[in-house]
Amino acid sequence: MKQLHPRRNRRGLKLMTPVEEAGHPWESDLAADDAVPSDTLRDEPARFSAVRLLPALRSSRGGAPVAKPRPLGDMALTWLLPVLLLAGWEAASRLGYLAPRILPAPSAVVLAFRENLQNGALIHHTLISIQRALVGLVIGGGLGFMLGIVNSAAAIGGKRTGLTPRMLRAMPHLAVIPLVILWFGRDESAALFLISAGVFFPVYLNTRNGIRSVDRGLIEMGRVCGLSTGALYARIILPGALPSILAGLRYALGVMWLALIVAETVSAKWGIGSMIKNAGAAAQTDVVLLGILDFALLAALADMAVRWIERRALAWHPSTQTGFEVAR
Amino acid sequence: MKWTAIRPGRRQMEVEGPAAVQLDPVRESVAITLDDVTRSFGRRDVLRALSLHIAPNEFVAVVGRSGCGKTTLLRTIAGLESVDHGQVAIDGVPVVGLRRDLQLLCPEPRLLPWHRIIANVGIARGQGWRGRALAALTEVELRERADDWPSALSVGQKQRVALARALVSRPRVLLMDEPFDALGVPARSELQQLLIRLRGDYRFTAVLATRDVREALTLADRVLIMRDGAVAKEFTIQTPLQLRRASPALAHLEQSILAAV
Numbered sequence: 001m002k003q004l005h006p007r008r009n010r011r012g013l014k015l016m017t018p019v020e021e022a023g024h025p026w027e028s029d030l031a032a033d034d035a036v037p038s039d040t041l042r043d044e045p046a047r048f049s050a051v052r053l054l055p056a057l058r059s060s061r062g063g064a065p066v067a068k069p070r071p072l073g074d075m076a077l078t079w080l081l082p083v084l085l086l087a088g089w090e091a092a093s094r095l096g097y098l099a100p101r102i103l104p105a106p107s108a109v110v111l112a113f114r115e116n117l118q119n120g121a122l123i124h125h126t127l128i129s130i131q132r133a134l135v136g137l138v139i140g141g142g143l144g145f146m147l148g149i150v151n152s153a154a155a156i157g158g159k160r161t162g163l164t165p166r167m168l169r170a171m172p173h174l175a176v177i178p179l180v181i182l183w184f185g186r187d188e189s190a191a192l193f194l195i196s197a198g199v200f201f202p203v204y205l206n207t208r209n210g211i212r213s214v215d216r217g218l219i220e221m222g223r224v225c226g227l228s229t230g231a232l233y234a235r236i237i238l239p240g241a242l243p244s245i246l247a248g249l250r251y252a253l254g255v256m257w258l259a260l261i262v263a264e265t266v267s268a269k270w271g272i273g274s275m276i277k278n279a280g281a282a283a284q285t286d287v288v289l290l291g292i293l294d295f296a297l298l299a300a301l302a303d304m305a306v307r308w309i310e311r312r313a314l315a316w317h318p319s320t321q322t323g324f325e326v327a328r
Numbered sequence: 329m330k331w332t333a334i335r336p337g338r339r340q341m342e343v344e345g346p347a348a349v350q351l352d353p354v355r356e357s358v359a360i361t362l363d364d365v366t367r368s369f370g371r372r373d374v375l376r377a378l379s380l381h382i383a384p385n386e387f388v389a390v391v392g393r394s395g396c397g398k399t400t401l402l403r404t405i406a407g408l409e410s411v412d413h414g415q416v417a418i419d420g421v422p423v424v425g426l427r428r429d430l431q432l433l434c435p436e437p438r439l440l441p442w443h444r445i446i447a448n449v450g451i452a453r454g455q456g457w458r459g460r461a462l463a464a465l466t467e468v469e470l471r472e473r474a475d476d477w478p479s480a481l482s483v484g485q486k487q488r489v490a491l492a493r494a495l496v497s498r499p500r501v502l503l504m505d506e507p508f509d510a511l512g513v514p515a516r517s518e519l520q521q522l523l524i525r526l527r528g529d530y531r532f533t534a535v536l537a538t539r540d541v542r543e544a545l546t547l548a549d550r551v552l553i554m555r556d557g558a559v560a561k562e563f564t565i566q567t568p569l570q571l572r573r574a575s576p577a578l579a580h581l582e583q584s585i586l587a588a589v
Contacts, residue, residue, distance in 0.1 A: 221438040224406065225452045225493070226428050235451065239442040316442040316477050 104286035109293070112286035121275070126294060129271040132188075133260050133298075136195025141252060144200040145245070148207025149233075173197050174262055181267065191263035191271075198259035199252040206248025210241030242313055250306050257299045272298075357385040357533045358419035358429075358500045360405060365414035367400060374400045376557040377414070387527060387534040389544030391589060392554035398537035401554070402503045405535065406432050418501060430501040431494035435509045437486035439478040446474040449493045457496075464492040467529075468522060484515025488522065495530060502532040508543060520546050524569050541585050545578055553588045561588045 086106055092098040093105030100108065116122035177194070184190035214237050222236045238245075264273020272291045279287035360382040367375040374397045382388050390398050403409040404416055407423045407430070416423040418430070439448045450461035465471045468488040478486060487507055494502060508516045524547065527534070538544055544551045545565065553561040563585060567575045 215438075217434065217436060217438050218440060220408065221434075222451065223426060224408075224430075224432050225497070226426070227452065231453070235443070236440060239440070242442075314442075316479075 100285060101283055102285070104289060108286040109289045112284070112290050116287065116290065122290070122294070125270060125272050125275045125291075126298070128268075129260060129264065129273065130298065132191055132264070132268075132271060133195060133256055136192050136259070137199050137252070137256055139192065140196030140199030141203045141249065143196070144203030144205075144248075144252075145207050148204045149211065151204075152208045152211035173201075174259065177262070177266060186267040188268070190267045191260070194263040195256055195259045198255040202248045202252040202255060203245070204248075206244045206251070207241065210244025210248075211237055213244065214240035243310075243317065246306065246310050246313070250303065253299070253302050253306065257295060257302075261295065356500070357531045359384050360501065360533060360535070361415075361417045361420075362401075362405070363415045363417070365404065365416060366412050367404060367409060368412060374557050375404065375411075378558055379414075380552070380559060382533055382535065384533055385531055387536070387547060387549045389536045389538060389548035389551045390554050391538060391541055391544050391551055391585065393589065394539065396554045397557040398554055399505055400557075402432065402505050402535060402537055405501070406430055406503055408432075427501070428497065429499055430503065431497065431499040433487075433490055433494055433502070433504040433507040435506045437478075437483075437490040439486055439489060441478050444475050444477060445470070445481070445489055448478060448489060449474075449496055451493060452497060460496050461492070464496045465489070467495060467526060468492045482515070484511050484519065487511060487515075487519060491519070491522070491526075495526065498530065499532050502530075502534045504534065504536045506538055507536075508538070508540070516543075523547060541582055541589065545582055545585070546572055551585060553585065555589075 089098070089103070090106050093100070093103070093108070098105075104112075113122070174194070176197075180190050180193055184193060218236050218240065219232065222232045227235065260271075261273045261276075264271040265277045268274045272294050276288050276291035279285075279291065360380075362378055362380040365375050365378045366373065378397075378401070390401060392398050400409060404411055405418070405423065407416075407425045407427060418427065439445075440451070443451070446458065446461050446465065449464055450457035462471060462474060465474055468491055470485060470488055470492065473481060473485065473489075478489070481489065487510075490507070508519060511519065520543065536544065536547060541551075547569075549565060551563045551565065552559050553563075563581060565572075565578070565581070567578055572578055
């Protein structure tokens with residue numbers, strides 16, 4: 001069965017082309033995730049994707065031959081458990097079996113959401129957290145990327161370098177929090193340091209390893225064809241290392257959220273982490289849960305953003321090409 | 329680029345008639361000279377006091393078993409390997425590094441999977457690269473695949489793209505290291521015929537390393553038998569390229585070369 005699906009042609013124009021495979025770009029990806037159980041931990045945030053949660057959409061849009069259209073009963077089973085769980089939870093709260101001090105009712109979380117949205121607190125906390133995370137990511141990731149290039153440049157030239165901070169990498173960086181607070185105080189800079197330090201290593205190591213694993217034959221070909229060093233990096237080395245760099249970025253995002261939560265809980269006045277901490281101190285469990293959901297949403301969105309970049313940047317990669325592309 | 333500045337008197341040899349005058353004077357083919365070249369990796373001598381002269385526009389095939397030093401010989405001429413002793417010179421200029429007028433074809437096509445075919449051929453970019461890349465693709469009969477990803481091409485087509493990429497810069501020296509090795513029989517003879525045709529138009533000095541005697545006999549003006557890092561024997565082929573397929577003299581020569589390898 002064919003269906004129309006927007007895809008871009010090689011000049012970047014959006015085309016309506018028949019695609020025999022899955023309808024939504026995310027969809028095939030998720031199907032691939034299912035086949036690799038070891039990958040599921042890393043891909044956890046993507047499970048919030050609406051496409052995955054609504055298998056009915058898939059079959060109603062004309063069907064995807066890759067994933068067999070599920071029977072209605074199957075679908076009901078998928079939804080039955082969460083719905084039952086929520087209903088049981090709500091009932092337990094209302095009947096007094098579950099004290100609001102332990103866990104708030106789902107309805108209370110919804111109410112807390114409405115209240116915090118209306119008084120602007122939620123938006124403010126969220127924006128502060130996003131800003132903090134991004135600044136930390138740019139500092140740590142930028143440093144890691146640059147050092148990765150510098151460190152591997154010598155390896156490209158055939159020399160071995162000794163700068164391998166294995167010990168630093170193996171150390172859980174959150175363990176240095178007391179030191180960080182002594183250095184920076186309970187300040188914005190402490191939070192930024194923690195996030196940057198956490199992001200630095202995955203980006204650095206993956207950039208370095210990505211560059212080192214670029215086929216030497218391709219680099220030699222570039223030199224024989226007379227490419228300058230800059231052109232060599234732009235056309236051969238960095239594109240070759242890109243899959244690894246992006247994998248490092250996705251891993252770094254996970255570390256980034258973790259460091260953000262810890263840093264905000266420890267030292268910040270604003271941000272989702274501090275919102276959770278303050279609410280916890282005041283026994284407002286509904287706000288705590290709201291903050292947790294907020295974090296989960298941000299993490300899922302960030303992961304989707306990197307996946308989108310991957311899809312765009314790795315269009316050449318055989319694993320991202322559709323049957324349409326290869327068949328030509 | 330120093331090779332345009334230092335050019336000893338090769339011109340008298342080439343300029344013979346009106347047709348020759350029309351050729352781009354910078355793009356005449358050049359001679360390759362190896363003088364007593366020795367190269368060892370660790371304790372193993374890969375090239376042993378190898379001396380060799382290849383005339384401009386000549387097509388030399390180097391035949392030998394695996395590990396006899398063919399690849400090292402080509403890489404030394406290309407400037408990718410240094411020599412321990414002796415000298416390699418192209419057009420009278422000692423080879424110290426890579427030259428812009430030299431191209432190397434490897435057993436694997438070495439295409440960049442993240443670039444379309446056209447961008448692979450025009451990898452060196454420069455002014456008007458797209459037009460030149462298209463022209464080169466036309467030469468290897470792959471113009472209609474210009475906008476495909478390399479992964480969509482067959483092995484033989486990929487090797488033809490690699491040949492087009494080498495031709496874009498109009499090399500004066502073309503070194504080929506078993507370029508047909510991974511190819512099936514039809515793709516192999518297709519690429520051989522292509523090379524024979526392009527030789528006339530592009531006027532490069534060519535060195536082909538191969539294990540296939542028949543391939544050497546199909547393409548080359550001279551066949552060198554290499555053994556243990558030195559030239560053991562050499563055969564000059566007089567039969568014109570077009571007549572070689574059915575030549576009984578060549579069948580006889582093939583037997584004696586096979587005996588020598």
